[in-house]
Amino acid sequence: MSSSTHLLETLNHCLAQAMERGIGKNGLTFPISCEEFQDPSCRCFCENLEQIFGQINETYRLAEALANGQLKAEVSRSNIFAMPLKALQSSLRHLTWQTNQVAAGDLSQQVTFLGEFSESFNHMIESLRDKKSLEQRLKTITDVIGEGIYLVDTKGALLFANPEAEKLLGYGIEEMAGKIILHAIHKQVADGTLFAPEETRLLHAIANGQTYNDNDCVFTCKSGRLMPVSLACRPVVTGDSLEGAVLAFHDISEQKKYQESLHKINALLDMQASTDGLTGIYNRAKFSKLLKVEIARAARYGSAMSILMFDIDKFKDVNDTYGHQSGDKVLIEMARAIHHNIRSTEIVARWGGEEFIIIAPGCGLEQGRQLADILRLKVEQTAFSVPRKITVSFGVAVFRADDTEISLTNRADTALYRAKENGRNRVETEDSPADPV
């Protein structure tokens, strides 16, 4: 057999085996040693074949490495079969870098000249750009909205805060991220008492994906200040999965202050409407209202109640002698003296001019008379500015089941009239015997 025939047959056998079984782990093995051939042409052919077999094996290994994602695999420069794979390797390295860039937020990446892959990748980038654009718009909205916005997970752990939230409560997102709101901003009620976890309806709403509104809530600022806020909580749901909630809130301190001042003004107006401008005790209008209430109470429970009407004796003389200013001073001092000497359950009011009236709940006629006498003595013993001594006369009436406000006060007034008639500085009750005419 000629050497060339031997070479071709061996080569054919070798290739047939490879075609049948594949190249395998050991690669394509060239079975002949070139040293066997004496013929220079055969020897040269053999050497070239040996080199080609080597390059094929190396290319196969490179392809395997690339298939396994080993992008740093190396191959000899002179390998002519590996050249397209080197281009692929280079593209894959670049794609790896591009993917990392995209992951880091660089959406300027585009893939070119890689056919359908380029289209898919660039389409993905377009989608990410759209998403980023939408996120940017939402961020702009949350930045300028003028409401504090928190995003929390289902356990109430903070994930996001907009600048307004940071401004309102003083916490930066980096120091708040991951903190449960119950341990940070939503831990106290308005009086400063700490919440028990089960008491917070907000946390309950967050955990259960419920809508929740609270216009009388407080958040704890970083400074420790309790900020009254109006709060809206809305669940965040992706598909069927509850992701957490968005909390939108704004400071209602000014609103609260306004409400408080409104309360104060109303209370002042109410007080002005119900008190006597000179003496500071209830006026007649307020007294009428209170008397109606007490009459209703006495009628309902069948309890006793007396009315004590009294008048400063010879008050006209005080005005004429010392002037009206001094008269007013006497009225003020009188109101104070009486007010200090009655029970908290008893009500005193200025009836008009120098006349005053007292409601004594729980007092029958005799107890009313005794109270009137005590007060009469107290007045007599009180040192007024000018004149030093002032006396008063009392008329006392007791509530009857069919009494109205008018009938009751009329009887007290009649008794007072009698006290005046009978010499002043005395107490007369409605059942006192009429004076002999």
Place this chain on the structure above:
Amino acid sequence: MKKAYDFSWQDLGDLTAGRPNLGGETSVAIYRLMQFTFKDILSKELGREKTSELFVKAGYLAGREFCRNMLSTALPFNEFIADLKLKLIDLKVGILQVEQADMERFEFILTVSEDLDCSGLPIFGETVCDYDEGFIAGVLREYTGKEFTARELDCWATGDRTCRFVVKPVER
């Protein structure tokens, strides 16, 4: 002795007016014809090393001028590179890709495929893209204000399908 020539971008001329029929493009073969004949004559006149050095310098000047006139240095780095890549494709210079980037050290491994200078050349066993080395360094110099070196590791002429450059700032 004549005064040395100073390149100016305007010296590229008004191609619309000057080539109303043929336009602004020519063949890669003609470009290479000019470059390789320059290389032939210069290497024989000045030696291979000096010729390489001159090509790097010319590429550097071209890179700076290209950046100044064709690119926006106001762009952030990632967008600048994306813009550069698109411009090089549009102008059919090559396909620029980044394989590695160390943004702290500002060191990169860049590749250029289908390169104007070398893709499709026979395998010479050595890199030939001296002009590209200078061009890359010039572009980055103009963008960053810092000097860079670009050294070609792999080239079509060394048996690779892409030209691979290691780019580093010049340490002072």
